Amino acid sequence: MKKTRITLIVLFTLCALALIIFSLSVKDSLPGLLDRMDAEQTATQDDKMLKARDRVLESIREGDRSKILRNLERYTSGWADRLDLNGEIGLELFFFRNGPSLTALGLFLLAAAVAMALSVLDRKGRFRKAAPPLMLIAAVYTGVYILENVVGSDSMLMTVLEKGAIFALIAVSMNLLNGFTGLFSLGQAGFMLIGAYTYAIFTIETGTRPQVYQYYAGGLVQFTLPALVSIGLAGLAAAFFAFLIGLPVLRLKSDYLAIATLGFAEIIRAVFQYDGLGPITNGSNLLRKFATYDTVLFPFVIAGVCIALIALIINSTYGRSFKAIRDDEIAAEAMGINLFRHKQMAFVISSFFAGIGGALLAMYQTTVQAAAFTSAMTYEILLIVVIGGMGSVTGSVIASFLFVAASEWWLRFLDNEQMIGSFQVPLLRSGFRMVVFSVVIMAVVLFYRKGIMGDRELSIKRLTSRLSLRKGGLKNG
Amino acid sequence: MAEHVLELKHITMQFGGVVAVDDLSMHIDQGEIVALIGPNGAGKTTAFNCVTGVYTPTSGQVLYHGRLIVSNRPEGRMKTLYAGSQKDHPAEVVVNTPDRITKLGLARTFQNIRLFKTQTVFENVLIATHLHRTSNLLTATLRLNWREEREMREEVLNLLEVVGLKDARDELATSLPYGKQRRLEIARALATRPKLLLLDEPAAGMNPQETDSLALFIKQIKDRFALTVFLIEHHMDLVMDISDRIYVIDFGRLIAHGAPHEVQDDPDVINAYLGVDEE
Ligand SMILES: Nc1ncnc2c1ncn2[C@@H]1O[C@H](COP(=O)(O)OP(=O)(O)OP(=O)(O)O)[C@@H](O)[C@H]1O
Numbered sequence A: 001m002k003k004t005r006i007t008l009i010v011l012f013t014l015c016a017l018a019l020i021i022f023s024l025s026v027k028d029s030l031p032g033l034l035d036r037m038d039a040e041q042t043a044t045q046d047d048k049m050l051k052a053r054d055r056v057l058e059s060i061r062e063g064d065r066s067k068i069l070r071n072l073e074r075y076t077s078g079w080a081d082r083l084d085l086n087g088e089i090g091l092e093l094f095f096f097r098n099g100p101s102l103t104a105l106g107l108f109l110l111a112a113a114v115a116m117a118l119s120v121l122d123r124k125g126r127f128r129k130a131a132p133p134l135m136l137i138a139a140v141y142t143g144v145y146i147l148e149n150v151v152g153s154d155s156m157l158m159t160v161l162e163k164g165a166i167f168a169l170i171a172v173s174m175n176l177l178n179g180f181t182g183l184f185s186l187g188q189a190g191f192m193l194i195g196a197y198t199y200a201i202f203t204i205e206t207g208t209r210p211q212v213y214q215y216y217a218g219g220l221v222q223f224t225l226p227a228l229v230s231i232g233l234a235g236l237a238a239a240f241f242a243f244l245i246g247l248p249v250l251r252l253k254s255d256y257l258a259i260a261t262l263g264f265a266e267i268i269r270a271v272f273q274y275d276g277l278g279p280i281t282n283g284s285n286l287l288r289k290f291a292t293y294d295t296v297l298f299p300f301v302i303a304g305v306c307i308a309l310i311a312l313i314i315n316s317t318y319g320r321s322f323k324a325i326r327d328d329e330i331a332a333e334a335m336g337i338n339l340f341r342h343k344q345m346a347f348v349i350s351s352f353f354a355g356i357g358g359a360l361l362a363m364y365q366t367t368v369q370a371a372a373f374t375s376a377m378t379y380e381i382l383l384i385v386v387i388g389g390m391g392s393v394t395g396s397v398i399a400s401f402l403f404v405a406a407s408e409w410w411l412r413f414l415d416n417e418q419m420i421g422s423f424q425v426p427l428l429r430s431g432f433r434m435v436v437f438s439v440v441i442m443a444v445v446l447f448y449r450k451g452i453m454g455d456r457e458l459s460i461k462r463l464t465s466r467l468s469l470r471k472g473g474l475k476n477g
Numbered sequence B: 001m002a003e004h005v006l007e008l009k010h011i012t013m014q015f016g017g018v019v020a021v022d023d024l025s026m027h028i029d030q031g032e033i034v035a036l037i038g039p040n041g042a043g044k045t046t047a048f049n050c051v052t053g054v055y056t057p058t059s060g061q062v063l064y065h066g067r068l069i070v071s072n073r074p075e076g077r078m079k080t081l082y083a084g085s086q087k088d089h090p091a092e093v094v095v096n097t098p099d100r101i102t103k104l105g106l107a108r109t110f111q112n113i114r115l116f117k118t119q120t121v122f123e124n125v126l127i128a129t130h131l132h133r134t135s136n137l138l139t140a141t142l143r144l145n146w147r148e149e150r151e152m153r154e155e156v157l158n159l160l161e162v163v164g165l166k167d168a169r170d171e172l173a174t175s176l177p178y179g180k181q182r183r184l185e186i187a188r189a190l191a192t193r194p195k196l197l198l199l200d201e202p203a204a205g206m207n208p209q210e211t212d213s214l215a216l217f218i219k220q221i222k223d224r225f226a227l228t229v230f231l232i233e234h235h236m237d238l239v240m241d242i243s244d245r246i247y248v249i250d251f252g253r254l255i256a257h258g259a260p261h262e263v264q265d266d267p268d269v270i271n272a273y274l275g276v277d278e279e
């Protein structure tokens, strides 16, 4: 057992080092590679090829990696009949093309080897327990990074991943309130709106403000804040509104919160479109030209950190009190838990992260308009929470990726008319996707009453033990 | 005169037209086990709820170690509706929520068990240590309070050992048998580090053996944690066995009080329990 593990560690380390060293060493080797390709040529180069070669060299000088890759692609495809690209040169080209991905893969393998080595040395077993989930997370992030490099950030897969990560954060923030504290709130879209607007207003480039606020003389705000600061402000602004709403409403015993938050979301949507606030909110016009991100990793990292924070809160003494309030208010109060304080805390925290989710959504969309933040958006998120399982963080995360993928991607084909031969497939037309989608959702809610995860969390231990059980069963049978 | 641990002064609790507790005055001294008994619907639980802040009494006062923790008089509509027999009302109005009263050192259990259903035995007790935290949201989230957290967990394990539930600590609270759930509720109340423990029918649903061991158990924890105990109970054997003094109420009104043997032979008490009253 131990022997195999040590062998694995050594193997991983060697692979990792090889990957890292090799992918880094070919980083600046393209000009030399081009020369070697010249030397190997079997026919003389024509003008067209020479021009393509020059274009590659020029883009190297410019330093724009995506441009280099594009020109290189064009050049090598022109060479295909004259040069054997399966040999050493081909390998080097492959490493050059996928350099960053391979470096990332190497780093991940190295981390895995270190984690395994630590697990072997770790006597107390505390690290051994934490290592698998941490490695799983690292694997997901490495995978996303590599995928983005391979399929490009404009692909449908990346779009789904981006939106899925953002919705995951918002769903988890809603779950904190509805699933973990037992407070039914329907204001998520409102808090997202506040977050999105706060972020957008503070990050529009000063120079482009006259263009964006063209009907309002360039707007009132005449400075620009860094993106991360604005994201923080987006959360704080949403939290502040939650604080105000909570003051009267959270003292009431029953479900007034749902009505109050729903009303708030509707009102805030109207207020932000109000012409009188135009110098700040741009009235009913779009906000645009604010700072966005250029890699999918950005929303992944921000959402990941926020979800991790929420999970830490849930498992802290405060989170335990939230769950106590959900289970039995009277008993919780009798145990010295101040109901109002703790409900307020949960509400404000939940809204804070919904605000950050709103900011990320603004970045994803690259434009913001208040009219889009309808209560339908809240219901969509509520649906994700229910499908994932009230009271399960991992459930919300998984459900949000599935939900986004199904609604944006997997069911897309249902919206297009299709012909098989001369036979037109019935029902397939624009709008049919939403019908099927609703049916699927209904089926999920019917057959998984408590959502995919119930109130449990995804755990690697449980998964592996179930898998090995199944294997054992097969052997016996 | 040493001040009482708990003192009820002319407590009246009226729901609409129903006077559930009528002019109840009583006191409990340091280290005593005092029982409140009476037929079904006599108003015992309501009296408890007035002390622990679940209800604000219509009229009357509660003092804890001489400190006024509850005080009220009929106001508004209640002024005309008021039907209690006590016509003199206190001038002050003092209202405390249950959590604040628990923080003062009064902890209770519930007649119809109220455990945190989705939580394990261990977590149920752990939640009750929350009120002693010195951490805030930030330090608790970032686990800067790990030392306090570890102490809390150790304290909870100790408590579970005392009540004999250490082996069941990872089970779901509601999966325990009835008797053990009652013990768990007591452990949870103890985790708030009370000075006065209020038990609402701790033996309800227990079989005779369990009831016997409960009597011993209550005496043990009383000594171990230097508690004063205020108890509502229907099992007469248990009450007679462990109480230092007994108060008897019927239809919300105090009809007798004294040492167990005095109360046992009181004709009013026998009438109330046998229903010989003209009512
Ligand atoms: N919240 C309430 N609203 C209206 N009436 C109430 C309320 N709580 C209690 N009562 C009434 O007050 C009276 C006393 O009830 P209480 O629960 O205090 O009795 P008890 O002595 O604890 O009885 P048991 O032995 O059955 O537990 C009953 O008639 C009950 O219906």
Ligand SMILES: [Mg+2]
Residues within 6 Å of the ligand: B044, B045, B046, B111
């Ligand atoms: Mg009762």
